[in-house]
Amino acid sequence: MEGIAAKYVEKGLVRVPREADEVWKDECAYTFANAFTTGGGASPSSSSSEGGGVLVSLKTWIGYSEDSLGLALHADKGGLFLRIRRTKVEKGDDGDGSDGKKDEGVTEFALGTENGFKLDDQKYEVEEKLSLVAYPDNVEVGLPCDGLPPVVGECVSAIMSHKDGHTESLISEWKEELQVTKYAEALMQDESPVPVSSDPEKWRCASCGAKTNLWLNLSDGYIGCGRRNFDGTGGCGAALTHYEATGSMFPLAVKLGTITPKGADVFCYAPDENDMVINPLLSKHLQHWGINMLEMEKTDKTMAEMQIDLNLKHEFDSITEEGSKLVPAGGPGLVGLKNLGNSCYMNSVMQLVCSTSGVKSTYAAHAQGIFDAFAAQASSSSSSSSGKKPQSTLVVQMAKLSRALVLAQGVPREEEKEEGDCTLSVSPNMFKTLIGRGHPEFSSSRQQDSVEFFQHFLEQVSRAERADGSLLPESFKRTSSHFTFQFEDRFECGESKKVMYKQREDNVLALSIPLDKATNLEEIREYEERQNKKLKLEETKGAEEPKVVPNVPFQACLDSFAQEEVLDDFYSAAVMRKTAASRTVRFKSFPPYLVVYLRRYYVDASWRPCKMEVNVDIPDEISLEGYRSAGLKPGEQELPEGSPSKEEPAAVTPNQEIVNQLMGMGFSENGCKRAAIAMQNASAEVCMEWILQHMEDADFNDPIRGTGVQVGGPPAGHSQESIMMLTSMGFTERQCNAALDACQGSVERAADWLFSHADDLEGAIDAIETQKKGDGNKPGEGDKYEDVPGNYRLAGIVSHIGKNTGSGHYVAHVRRGSDWYIMNDEKVARSEKPPLHLAYMCLFEAKKD
Known part of the structure; x- marks a missing residue:
């Protein structure tokens, strides 16, 4: 091997990667073979007990499988490869460096965390074996090996010490980020508190006497049960009932059995939060009731643990x-x-x-x-x-x-x-x-x-x-x-009755869910009446009745999409002023594959994302030909140019009420006005969708010239100041223009774009320039x-x-x-x-x- 290795070194086929270079050593670039692959790489037909793993080129630092190794030889007649083979050995109870601590099971709704669902690297010890392969010489020696050229050893060491190109960490998937409650700072607490016993055996629900799932109201010291779960477990809901019965004045409650020196479960019942929260003053609030967090031990399940136990264990x-x-x-x-x-x-x-x-x-x-x-x-x-x-x-x-x-x-x-x-x-x-x-x-x-x-x-x-x-x-x-198709919007002026047809492309059909069209409205009403009656009578015994969820037909969602929409602030060129108009949407074309998404998620009055509890019966087959646009019909007269389009943006004045709603979410006033103008003051929800798509446009926060705004697409030209800022980083003017085109003129995003495409900058620029020119002669164009x-x-x-x-x-x-x-x-x-x-x-x- 020494002579073969020296031959490849002399040909310049061994290069030591620098710190800034990318090394892809964990996976083949063409197959999914990796260091743990056994036998003949990714080939299922191989029965070899040798080989396997991933082979990393000592010239390009790209990984290959044995099946794809030939792709590395287009430029060179041969080369040296570092074979990395790893095997997993399940961790045992003894001698595994786990300090004898027993597995306490999953206690956190997360992947890869200390108390969450275990990932492979937490279940196994990994044994690694390295060897040097000369291909196509078919010579292989184990490493370390004496007599190899020094540069080979340096290259191998550098590859192994390098992080792989895929460096993103495996973090919590399920764990939700809790918000800090705004009620902690000014929380009212009883001036004559009765200390709560530190003995969990003495804790009882003041309503039903239960001993688990108990919540302490941090304001008045009331101890009551949490709410009942869908499977009948949980509690009588006395903690919530007490909050409502006391005028909704005391919103924060802590789950007693979860208090430890590290924290505890805290819930806020106030309507604008109504969720698990972080209480930065929890220790102080508990001290008021004689509870020292540093001395407390966990005696009950956290809310995350209860959620896991109920229905979300990540097991096949x-x-x-x-x-x-x-x-x-x-x-x-x-x-x-x-x-x-x-x-x-x-x-x-x-x-x-x-x-x-x-x-x-x-x-x-x-x-x-x-x-x-x-x-x-x-x-x-x-x-x-x-x-x-x-x-x-x-x-x-x-x-x-x-x-x-x-x-x-x-x-x-x-x-x-x-x-x-x-x-x-x-x-x-x-x-x-x-x-x-x-x-x-x-x-x-x-x-x-x-x-x-x-x-x-x-x-x-x-x-x-x-x-x-x-x-x-x-x-x-x-x-x-x-997946791409065209919608056709039909506008009809309320006064002149003239019409305008406008086409726009999309790749998803978004359907709202009309809850008022549920087929079981009477069942829902009766269920809610029974629940209200139970609440008034404070009935807590017996199994919890399954919640009745609205059942909305898919056809009702389609009908809602196709129904006529009234526009109150439409500029009609026919009458030369704003007037009422109607708008309907139909399909101009249908794609081979139609992606439909149901708007199950919405933003509530507090601008918090929420989910609809609703069932939509998705049919096995649908026919949408009835929603195809027929275009201009006989007898219809077209509106003259100047209707609400990009040619007449100044015709629309932003609705201040919509602007105020959007500004309440934290967006700039200019950006909110642009959204209202672009969406013809349709609604706050529609305007918010426009903002989410355009909030990084270069002119999003700029003052509006006149009362209109042109939306979408990169600006026609880029300022010399933007070009100079990017060229000062070492890029050419052509590269800077392409980056600004790709990022709608945003200098910050353009800088990130240039650095993120550094390994193939010319190819990325070619793609942007081709797209800008609209070259229709390339395959697939x-x-x-x-x-x-x-x-x-x-x-x-x-x-x-x-x-x-x-x-x-x-x-x-x-x-x-x-x-x-x-x-x-x-x-x-x-x-x-x-x-x-x-x-x-x-x-x-x-x-x-």
Whole structure:
């Protein structure tokens, strides 16, 4: 090996990575083989007991599997590779460095934390073995090895000491961030307090005498039960009843059995908080009642523990569909995605996306061709510092991911699987790092909204397909074209009766849920009457009656979407003034795949995100042809130019009431006015959606010139000041202009964009410039919209467990033929009763017949 290694060193095929260089050593760039992969890499046909692991090039510091090693040799006839092999050894009770502390089970609603659900690195010890491989010489020696050129040892040491390119930490997925209560500072407390006993055995509910789930009102010392849970456990609700009976003056209560030196569960009953909160003065408030936190021990379950015990344990067999046991499944189309820490939103969406025919034909079926084409292109520019890398090329990573999910190829074998476990899963580390790069939210480990991620994904993959369309099959259609469609808005002037038709594109159909159309309104009314009667009579005995939830037909949601909307402040060019008008929305075209999302989440009067408790019966098939626009009808007269469009922005004056509501959320006055103008003063909710999409526009907070505002898209030109600020960082003017185009003129975001694309800056700039020019001659450019008959069959859903889309957990259910499967991150199983009525996001596929 010494002579072979020296030969490659002389050819310059060994480079020592510097601290600023990226090293991808944990996973193959083309398959999902990793250091734990056994035998012949990711090849399921290999029976070799040797090999396995990941092979890292000592020249490019990119990882390969044995199956993909040939892709590393396009530029060179051979090279040296560091093989990293790891095995997991389950931690034992003795001699494992755990200081003999017993596992106390899950006590925190989180993943990867000390008291939460354990991740692999917390369950196992890892043994590591290194070796040096010369390929295609097929010579391998274990490391360390005497006699190798010093630079080889330096390179190996630098690779092993480097962090992998995927550095995002696995953090809590379920744990919600609590807000500091505003009631702590001025909390009233009884001037003559009766000390509370420090003996938990003496604690009793003042109403029913219960001894558990007890809450101490921090103002007057009342001890009462918490509320009853849906399964009949919990308490009589005396703590809440007491708060209401005392004029709602004393809002803070602490759960007695949870008090420890580290804190305790505190709940605020005030309507504007009405949630678990942080009380920074808890120690002082408890001292008032003779309770010393430093001396207290935990004797009761926290609210997080109770939530886990009730229905949210992160265990495969206990994920219930009305109590049914799930049968694990695995194979082509049935590969799970491991949770990387709050990545369930991404996992669920990609399971739906990769089940579509366009992704299957473009990426999964042609994955090897994409890999070969990329390797050939990369080899021709290998001497350039700006050469592309597979881990930072979205087209390559899409091929890698879709091939694994659709064909179950490139999926590593796992040693620790139990006998009979047929499930397959991969860790989408490179894909998540790449798809979120440069985005403040999707690059983080925080939970996100699945619908927002879906739209972000379509935008990013469209850019990638423009830049790297040469890697794709000649006949490919843009991924976004399979989901994009057009709405047509019809405006009718109330006075002149003249009309105007305007088209706009979208990729999701957002449906509001009209609760007043529930089919069980009478049952809901009777339930509420029974609950109010119980509350007045202070009845606490007997099992809690299951809550009656509204059942709203899906058709009612569609009818609500299509109904006529009245505009009170519409500028009509026909009468040359503002007047009343009506607006209706219809489809101008239908896509092959229609994504529908149900607006289950809303902002309450206190601007807090809340979730509707409602069931929507999602049908197996829908027909939307009745909602297709027919365009200008015979006898209709068109409004002259100057109607509410970009040509006449000055015609709209922002509604001050809407502006005030939006400003109450913390947005600037100018930004709120822009939203009201852009959305024609539709409503605060509609304007808020516009703000969320445009709040980072360069001119969002700028004073409004006149009374109108132009919305969307990058500015026509960029100020010289912005260009100079970026060029002072060492970038060219061309690079700065492209970055500002990509970030709608925001200098701060443009700087982040430039640094985040440093490994492939030229390719990213080419994509921006191509998009700006609107070049229609590249593959896939001419298929922005497809129009198919509006008859659809349900193909999959994403449902969400949690209070809002920024926390909780997402799960996908997908149809494979006539069967349904649940895809709960890495766990895949046949689904007996998919929870269609709880869907948040639906994927409908156009019917073929």
